[in-house]
Amino acid sequence: MSTTQQLINNAGQYWQEYVHHTFVQQLANGTLPKACFQHYLKQDYLFLFQYNRALSLGIYKAENFAQMKTAHEAIGALLHEIQLHIQFCGNWGIDEKTLFSTEESAACVAYTRYVLDAGMTGGLAELYTAIAPCAIGYAVIAKHIVESGVSPENNPYQAWIDAYSGEEFQTAAQNAIEALDALCAGLTDTQLAKLQQIFNTATRMESAFWQMGLDLS
Numbered sequence: 001m002s003t004t005q006q007l008i009n010n011a012g013q014y015w016q017e018y019v020h021h022t023f024v025q026q027l028a029n030g031t032l033p034k035a036c037f038q039h040y041l042k043q044d045y046l047f048l049f050q051y052n053r054a055l056s057l058g059i060y061k062a063e064n065f066a067q068m069k070t071a072h073e074a075i076g077a078l079l080h081e082i083q084l085h086i087q088f089c090g091n092w093g094i095d096e097k098t099l100f101s102t103e104e105s106a107a108c109v110a111y112t113r114y115v116l117d118a119g120m121t122g123g124l125a126e127l128y129t130a131i132a133p134c135a136i137g138y139a140v141i142a143k144h145i146v147e148s149g150v151s152p153e154n155n156p157y158q159a160w161i162d163a164y165s166g167e168e169f170q171t172a173a174q175n176a177i178e179a180l181d182a183l184c185a186g187l188t189d190t191q192l193a194k195l196q197q198i199f200n201t202a203t204r205m206e207s208a209f210w211q212m213g214l215d216l217s
Helices: 003-011 013-019 022-029 034-060 065-091 096-101 106-121 124-148 158-165 167-184 189-215
Strands: none
Touching: 003 013, 003 124, 003 167, 003 189, 013 124, 013 189, 022 034, 022 124, 022 158, 022 189, 034 065, 034 096, 034 106, 034 124, 034 189, 065 096, 065 158, 065 167, 106 124, 106 189, 124 158, 124 167, 124 189, 158 167
């Protein structure tokens, strides 16, 4: 079993609450209120900005050119995703002016600054562990929705499901797993225990982000 899979398994209920959150279930069956999804989209834009800052730490923290290349490719992919996100928001009646003027929610601030702190105070393993629930979890969630067949015809959120269940994002998630596994090779039990704590906390933050969308907070 890979180290990343062990992190997921050991996260237990935190991981289950994240990938099966009410927000996710309503998105899957098409019953999520439009206002909740729009609120989530605006906050996710702000999240992606901070997420890119965190990925940029991957270059600064790199110990060789191969690690720099991994971070550089992830940043390039995310910058592309942000442009797609802006277009997607436009389809939901959210223009760029609104995105740029949206205030960060408390959930977004707490989550993104936690990830940045993990990266600033730790090494690459800590940084990518903090990022992992997002980088991997969305792929897991979307794939589960597709495989379970719960999404109805004409689901207004089908484009979101298609994006994260698609080959491009699924491949990116697998690359994230492989990169984290490589960084964790040879770590001591004490070091792995620290990574587990980071992973658990970031997973809890993901659940709080979903809840923020439901609560319009």
